[in-house]
Amino acid sequence: MAPQPLIAGNWKMFGTSASLGEAKAIADGAACIRARVAICPPAILIHRISETLVGSCVLTGGQDVHWDDEGAFTGDVSAAMLADAGARLVIVGHSERRTSYRETNEIVARKVQAAVRAGLEPIICVGESLEQRKAGETEAFVTAQVRESIPDELIGKSFSIAYEPIWAIGTGLTPTLEQIAEVHAAIRATLKARLGGQGAEVNILYGGSVKPANAAEILAVDEVGGALVGGASLKAADFLAIIAAV
Numbered sequence: 232m233a234p235q236p237l238i239a240g241n242w243k244m245f246g247t248s249a250s251l252g253e254a255k256a257i258a259d260g261a262a263c264i265r266a267r268v269a270i271c272p273p274a275i276l277i278h279r280i281s282e283t284l285v286g287s288c289v290l291t292g293g294q295d296v297h298w299d300d301e302g303a304f305t306g307d308v309s310a311a312m313l314a315d316a317g318a319r320l321v322i323v324g325h326s327e328r329r330t331s332y333r334e335t336n337e338i339v340a341r342k343v344q345a346a347v348r349a350g351l352e353p354i355i356c357v358g359e360s361l362e363q364r365k366a367g368e369t370e371a372f373v374t375a376q377v378r379e380s381i382p383d384e385l386i387g388k389s390f391s392i393a394y395e396p397i398w399a400i401g402t403g404l405t406p407t408l409e410q411i412a413e414v415h416a417a418i419r420a421t422l423k424a425r426l427g428g429q430g431a432e433v434n435i436l437y438g439g440s441v442k443p444a445n446a447a448e449i450l451a452v453d454e455v456g457g458a459l460v461g462g463a464s465l466k467a468a469d470f471l472a473i474i475a476a477v
């Protein structure tokens with residue numbers, strides 16, 4: 232049976248303790264009946280937001296994780312630290328990390344291994360640039376990212392893939408519903424080839440300018456099992472409207 236869709240909010244580098252009120256409003260307003268819901272705040276807020284969410288169905292997640300369990304890595308955060316702070320999930324391989332910090336599929340796969348060791352559920356991001364789309368390379372690029380970012384350690388474990396075209400992130404642009412369906416179908420086929428029956432059950436989220444106004448039609452596309460939401464997850468009213476669109 233396919234898992235419940237997942238609606239995850241990626242707060243990126245936005246928010247301070249003043250944002251705890253938004254998290255509380257999301258916790259109070261999210262029923263989680265048709266979807267699982269998660270907020271991925273900056274690492275420094277995970278502990279306080281996890282405490283704010285106690286008693287609600289909303290989960291907390293990290294936005295990134297180091298590939299080693301501990302060590303001399305100034306400024307980094309380990310999977311065990313995220314879990315200790317209350318996180319249950321973690322975003323890995325977001326395009327902003329792949330681009331700004333040169334994270335390769337190999338690094339992403341190692342981060343996924345670290346997440347699994349700490350019992351965190353990874354959300355693995357993939358997606359093409361505008362140049363790759365124009366060159367007709369989308370499917371080959373994205374499916375290679377999926378194949379190479381999934382380590383064997385994920386066999387039998389819960390995780391999601393988030394398809395996020397780089398040109399749709401934070402731009403207000405979205406692919407057509409047909410384009411979303413095409414890439415999601417290609418990702419599904421890749422997951423089945425890689426993981427057999429388990430590959431049929433993995434949620435494939437869509438991300439990139441998901442808003443209350445377009446959430447229902449995107450979430451209704453074949454093989455879309457949820458959304459990874461950036462900007463629109465920062466305001467409780469918008470995020471709750473997206474959750475209600477499932």
Ligand code: PGA
Pocket residue numbers: 241395399400401402403438439440441459460461462463
């Ligand atoms: P956006 O970001 O919803 O602001 O486009 C999505 C993401 O980067 O996960």
